[in-house]
Amino acid sequence: xxxxxxxxxxxxxxxxxTLRVEVRAFLRDxxxxxxFVPGSDSWMNASPEFSRKLGRAGWLGMTWPKQxxxxxxxxxxxxxxxxxxxxxxxxxxxxxxxDRQTGPMLLRYGTEEQRMRFMPAIARxxxxxxxGMSEPDAGSDLAAVRTRADRVDGGWRLTGRKVWSxxxxxxxxxxxxxxxxxxxxxxxAGLSQLLVELDAxxxxxxxxxxxxxxxxxxxxxFDEVFVPDTRVVGEIGDGxxxxxxxxxxxxxxxxRFLSYYPVLASLLGPLAAQIGQTNNPxxxxxxxxxxxxxxxxxxxxxxxxQMSLSIAGRLQAGASLEIEAAVxxxxxxxxxxxxxxxxxxxAASAGISLHDGEFGRLLAEAVLRAPSSTLRGGxxxxxxxxxxxxxxxR
Amino acid sequence: MSESTExxxxxxxxxxxxxxxxxxxxxxxxxxxxxxxxxxxxxxGLTHALLPVxxxxxxxxxxxxxxxxxxxxxxxxxxxxxxxxxAGLALVDAGQPLPGGALTIAPPDPARRAVPGTHRRVPWGRxxxxxxxxxxxxxxxxxxxxxxxxxxxxxxxxxxPRDELDLARSEFTLDxxxxxxxxxxxxxxxxxRSAQMAGALQRCLALASAYALERKQFGRPLAAFQAxxxxxxxxxxxxxxxxxxxxxxxxxxxxxxxxxxIAVAKARASMAVDAATRIAHQVHGAMGFTYEHRLxxxxxxxxxxxxxxxxxVYWNTLLGRKALEVGGDxxxxxxxxxxxxxxx
Numbered sequence: 001x002x003x004x005x006x007x008x009x010x011x012x013x014x015x016x017x018t019l020r021v022e023v024r025a026f027l028r029d030x031x032x033x034x035x036f037v038p039g040s041d042s043w044m045n046a047s048p049e050f051s052r053k054l055g056r057a058g059w060l061g062m063t064w065p066k067q068x069x070x071x072x073x074x075x076x077x078x079x080x081x082x083x084x085x086x087x088x089x090x091x092x093x094x095x096x097x098x099d100r101q102t103g104p105m106l107l108r109y110g111t112e113e114q115r116m117r118f119m120p121a122i123a124r125x126x127x128x129x130x131x132g133m134s135e136p137d138a139g140s141d142l143a144a145v146r147t148r149a150d151r152v153d154g155g156w157r158l159t160g161r162k163v164w165s166x167x168x169x170x171x172x173x174x175x176x177x178x179x180x181x182x183x184x185x186x187x188x189a190g191l192s193q194l195l196v197e198l199d200a201x202x203x204x205x206x207x208x209x210x211x212x213x214x215x216x217x218x219x220x221x222f223d224e225v226f227v228p229d230t231r232v233v234g235e236i237g238d239g240x241x242x243x244x245x246x247x248x249x250x251x252x253x254x255x256r257f258l259s260y261y262p263v264l265a266s267l268l269g270p271l272a273a274q275i276g277q278t279n280n281p282x283x284x285x286x287x288x289x290x291x292x293x294x295x296x297x298x299x300x301x302x303x304x305x306q307m308s309l310s311i312a313g314r315l316q317a318g319a320s321l322e323i324e325a326a327v328x329x330x331x332x333x334x335x336x337x338x339x340x341x342x343x344x345x346x347a348a349s350a351g352i353s354l355h356d357g358e359f360g361r362l363l364a365e366a367v368l369r370a371p372s373s374t375l376r377g378g379x380x381x382x383x384x385x386x387x388x389x390x391x392x393x394r
Numbered sequence: 395m396s397e398s399t400e401x402x403x404x405x406x407x408x409x410x411x412x413x414x415x416x417x418x419x420x421x422x423x424x425x426x427x428x429x430x431x432x433x434x435x436x437x438x439g440l441t442h443a444l445l446p447v448x449x450x451x452x453x454x455x456x457x458x459x460x461x462x463x464x465x466x467x468x469x470x471x472x473x474x475x476x477x478x479x480x481a482g483l484a485l486v487d488a489g490q491p492l493p494g495g496a497l498t499i500a501p502p503d504p505a506r507r508a509v510p511g512t513h514r515r516v517p518w519g520r521x522x523x524x525x526x527x528x529x530x531x532x533x534x535x536x537x538x539x540x541x542x543x544x545x546x547x548x549x550x551x552x553x554x555p556r557d558e559l560d561l562a563r564s565e566f567t568l569d570x571x572x573x574x575x576x577x578x579x580x581x582x583x584x585x586x587r588s589a590q591m592a593g594a595l596q597r598c599l600a601l602a603s604a605y606a607l608e609r610k611q612f613g614r615p616l617a618a619f620q621a622x623x624x625x626x627x628x629x630x631x632x633x634x635x636x637x638x639x640x641x642x643x644x645x646x647x648x649x650x651x652x653x654x655x656i657a658v659a660k661a662r663a664s665m666a667v668d669a670a671t672r673i674a675h676q677v678h679g680a681m682g683f684t685y686e687h688r689l690x691x692x693x694x695x696x697x698x699x700x701x702x703x704x705x706x707v708y709w710n711t712l713l714g715r716k717a718l719e720v721g722g723d724x725x726x727x728x729x730x731x732x733x734x735x736x737x738x
Contacts, residue, residue, distance in 0.1 A: 004599075007634055008641060009638070009645040010733075012733075017734075020730065088726075261726075265722040265723075265726065268718060268721050268722040268725060269721055271718060272721060287711055290714075291718060292710045295657075295712065295713035295715070295716075296714075298658070298710075298713045298714065298716075298729070299639075299658050299661040299713060301729060302655075302732050306638045306642040307638045324634075383627075384624045384628065385620070385623060385624075388623035388624070388626060390630075391599075391603050391630055393623050393626060394617065394618070
């Protein structure tokens, strides 16, 4: 049979299921203690305190080698932790980038000194990173970045402007993608990644409020910021290759389809109550189109989870799965747009208030957050372009 | 996947490529039984592959069986391989010998619309011995009707025979106690049909991609247009999702009951059909709307198969009911048990 993207079934090992039980107990205790309120899109909710608790439990950087603060556990265990946190709507935004992306990147490309300096602190939930990729004129076209680092004695002088950097105002560092040599015919050449500590002189930060009026994003301006040679990540000129290798981690995780899961969970109670109250014998609500619509969401969710798990299992084995990850992110984020809208229609059809209670709160949050699902981490149009390349069409 | 399974799949692929030809699939629509294809599968042990060794099979697990049915679907194989396997499994389960030749089943009707004794839409019911489950759960009888009384000969959209039979007036040669439960039978049928659908979807993608690369308009291949690339990427996503859901279900059904995993697989497969066939046809333009082009072998099967062994509405309702039963706190634990043998 011809070209295809494979998602062989990955069964979770027992140790991952054991961890699941521990995580659920932890979350139950935290909820009971009122340490967080479940949220929609909770990986965009930052709580340094919650992150430190996860660090103390040994659940940050958990796949990394012990000498860097890790616990040498499998990526499937990390998968289970992640899906449990997201489905519970826990505020994991503070450490999200550093745990998902920065640690693995330093492990792959960083120097020993960089690893020792940053990874144990990340694993303790005390050191947060922001992404420094997009710019005012470089969004989907990331290779168009103009932020520039010029060679100076002992390091680089960084000048430019980054935007959409989530939680940069709470982060300690940023990995900045910048140009270290002039643009050539190959636009992907001459890019590098620098690890910039955000308290360095010459850095200015301004909030970019999102449509809800909330401060997640920032504009970060670098004005001749000195970055020592010891903070170059990987090789000068290899920035593009390094960025691309992060994508499979960034694009295939459960945060690409679970962001609004709490909306669905919070709908079921009121919906079951409505169905129980229906006394009309000719209309069995339990088998109504509403039940079917709930089932359709379950079907899609279960399928996406299997696909995402399949990638997690194989990333562990060192496979290169950028296209498969793009497939998951395209399907998953379109599902994220669908879920709140479907939940709203189901609720309205069942006579459940769209504006009250837990459901109303989570739905409102989701509606305001959902537009970013199909934008962040690569738009769906860009993803589908990558999939088309995988199909041999371009 | 073991080496022997790999070999079996290669054999199947070769046989289907040689014998499940355009002419052969078209001939089915004229009522012709693909004897050469069936014989070739039989000679290579594929018709008995799922059965235990002492029944002449090679004791393939469900996951491998599903892999084989994907190949059959990829070639629009005009034979009831899944039905034959289901019949064989039921007979073996009841401790009964298999008659020679192809068998079919009277599929359980989830909607229970049929008058007792009559069975609608029995695949190849006019020409093959029919294995049927009769009676209530707990006192189920398995019966074999060598030549069932045909009320009406019908066909599905792809021209596969789907006949109405009157089993109450038909003679049976076997009447054995059966432990197999109707729901399990339906679920296994749904799993197998989903596997065929996964294969047919894969072929739709292959045909559409190939056509987009070869067909030129405005001086460029269709594949060079972003509008086409985006659509084919969407199609690839549907194909991948169905493939993943089917694999997970096969694994779960092999390890245990897997009912809800199968529900997900059949629902997801049926849900994919509308978008996938729309895109495949849209990319093929008028050419794909002709009888001459073989795209219709796949799209017509998908439009038919999505209704077999429970539609997406049937299976999604089952899942929705379960979700309402376990509630907001129970849904996540339910979801995370899917894909493991502990699913329940």
